Amino acid sequence: xxxxxxxxxxxxxxxxxxxxxxxxxxxxxxxxxxxxxxxxxxxxxxxxxxxxxxxxxxxxxxxxxxxxxxxxxxxxxxxxxxxxxxxxxxxxxxxxxxxxxxxxxxxxxxxxxxxxxxxxxxxxxxxxxxxxxxxxxxxxxxxxxxxxxxxxxxxxxxxxxxxxxxxxxxxxxxxxxxxxxxxxxxxxxxxxxxxxxxxxxxxxxxxxxxxxxxxxxxxxxxxxxxxxxxxxxxxxxxxxxxxxxxxxxxxxxxxxxxxxxxxxxxxxxxxxxxxxxxxxxxxxxxxxxxxxxxxxxxxxxxxxxxxxxxxxxxx
Numbered sequence: 001x002x003x004x005x006x007x008x009x010x011x012x013x014x015x016x017x018x019x020x021x022x023x024x025x026x027x028x029x030x031x032x033x034x035x036x037x038x039x040x041x042x043x044x045x046x047x048x049x050x051x052x053x054x055x056x057x058x059x060x061x062x063x064x065x066x067x068x069x070x071x072x073x074x075x076x077x078x079x080x081x082x083x084x085x086x087x088x089x090x091x092x093x094x095x096x097x098x099x100x101x102x103x104x105x106x107x108x109x110x111x112x113x114x115x116x117x118x119x120x121x122x123x124x125x126x127x128x129x130x131x132x133x134x135x136x137x138x139x140x141x142x143x144x145x146x147x148x149x150x151x152x153x154x155x156x157x158x159x160x161x162x163x164x165x166x167x168x169x170x171x172x173x174x175x176x177x178x179x180x181x182x183x184x185x186x187x188x189x190x191x192x193x194x195x196x197x198x199x200x201x202x203x204x205x206x207x208x209x210x211x212x213x214x215x216x217x218x219x220x221x222x223x224x225x226x227x228x229x230x231x232x233x234x235x236x237x238x239x240x241x242x243x244x245x246x247x248x249x250x251x252x253x254x255x256x257x258x259x260x261x262x263x264x265x266x267x268x269x270x271x272x273x274x275x276x277x278x279x280x281x282x283x284x285x286x287x288x289x290x291x292x293x294x295x296x297x298x299x300x301x302x303x304x305x306x307x308x309x310x311x312x313x314x315x
Contacts, residue, residue, distance in 0.1 A: 005092050007054050009033075012044050016052060019087045019099055051083070051100045054091055061096045063219040066140045068098065070218050073135055074194070078127035080120055081205070081214035103214035108201035109285075113237045114210025121212055121233060121241075122248035125226070129249070131194040133223050141194070144224040146187035149261060153182050156265035159272035166275055168287075169268060173294065177261050185258040187225045195224045199232030226251065230259025231266065231293075238292040239263070263293040 005011070012032045020030060034041040035051070042060075044052045055061040068085055075082045087099040105111075113121070137143065156174055163169035196203075198220045205214035230251070233242035242263075243256045267290035273279035274286045 007041050007044075007056075007091075011091070012046070012052060012054075015091055015097065016046050016050075016099070020046070020050070045102075046099065049102050050086070051102050052097060053100065054097050055095045058094060060219070061094065062140075064096050064098060067218045067221075069139045070136065070141060070221060073139065074127070074131055074218065077130045078215070079123035080212055082218070083214070083216060103205045103216065105205040105207045105213045108204040108206050108212075108236045109288075111206040111208060112210055113204075113206055113212060113241055117206065117210045117212045118237075118241050118245045119248060121237070121245035124212070124215060125229060125246060125249035125251070128196065128229065129193045129226065133192065133194065136194050136221075136223055142222050143192065144195075144222040146225040146227075147262065149177075149185055149258065149265075150179060150182040152262065152265040152269075153177055153179070156268045159269045162272045162275070163268065168271065168275070169290070174264075174268070177264075182261070185254060185261060187227065187258065188254065191226065191255070192223050193226045195222050195226060195228050196220070196232070197222050197224070197228055199229050199236055201236040204236055225258075227255045227259035227262055230256060231263035234260055234263035234293045235267065235289040236292070239295040240297050243297050260293070260297065267293045 009032055013030065016030050016032065030047045031045075032047075032052075033045050035043040035045060042054045042056050044054075046052050053064070055064045068088065071082045071084075081103045083100040083103060085098045085100050087097075089097060091097040153174070157171065160169055160171035160174050164171050196215065196218065198217055199215070203216045204212055205216065207213050230242055230246045233245060236242075237245075239260055243260065246256050246259065267286070270279055270281070271283075271286045271290050274281060274283050279286065
């Protein structure tokens with residue numbers, strides 16, 4: 001198999017110069033810089049108004065092409081901005097690029113989400129639920145089975161012991177999620193919706209006043225468990241805000257608590273992997289996500305959930 005070329009600033013500058021007629025500097029090209037300071041440079045800022053994303057293998061190319069069609073399907077249903085592409089094509093044989101208009105604002109890692117911003121998130125969750133699943137699947141969006149919360153609970157228990165040895169986490173906190181509770185919080189049949197599946201802080205565009213203005217990177221979107229997006233929001237904006245947004249979107253106690261515990265178990269597992277250098281994310285970010293997911297909420301009791309409780313029931 002031919003090795004994919006490594007994107008460089010010169011590669012990006014030459015490509016963008018052929019796409020944009022303005023904004024070039026006296027040196028013969030626009031200002032470009034990688035979004036991430038480390039790792040493979042697949043996403044680049046281009047001047048102040050554009051973002052260039054480069055696919056680095058054939059699988060990423062397929063996801064990127066699907067994303068372009070998916071964004072058009074999602075856009076009418078959600079109250080926040082979805083990126084628009086101003087140019088697309090191949091930057092290397094079989095590898096595509098998309099040049100998107102930058103959505104103004106910072107990330108949820110930089111700005112706190114306000115109460116009005118939580119309403120924006122509620123609108124996002126509501127809109128995702130309204131996207132026709134059949135149309136999404138027709139675009140190639142995969143259907144993914146819900147994760148086993150019981151299996152995740154056991155894995156988190158092992159990770160918690162490692163964190164305890166490193167003086168990072170008290171394993172007793174996981175005892176709130178019993179085996180019986182994990183069974184009660186299993187995903188309900190027929191609850192699959194369109195799930196962004198990567199609602200991390202870096203993918204939420206937040207303005208200085210706390211409004212959620214846009215959502216980036218739809219390449220990992222699936223048809224599946226809505227609790228996964230509730231879990232993502234718990235990592236990005238904190239458990240209380242995530243549960244309030246999900247409740248405003250019409251989700252009941254079961255999916256809210258399921259999302260909460262998916263997030264909590266995930267953060268324990270990922271921080272343990274980070275300490276063991278099996279996780280690339282910075283330890284500071286992993287610790288911040290754990291802290292957000294483990295913020296206390298009012299919806300902590302699961303013993304009163306009935307097996308026949310509707311997912312749309314009020315907490």
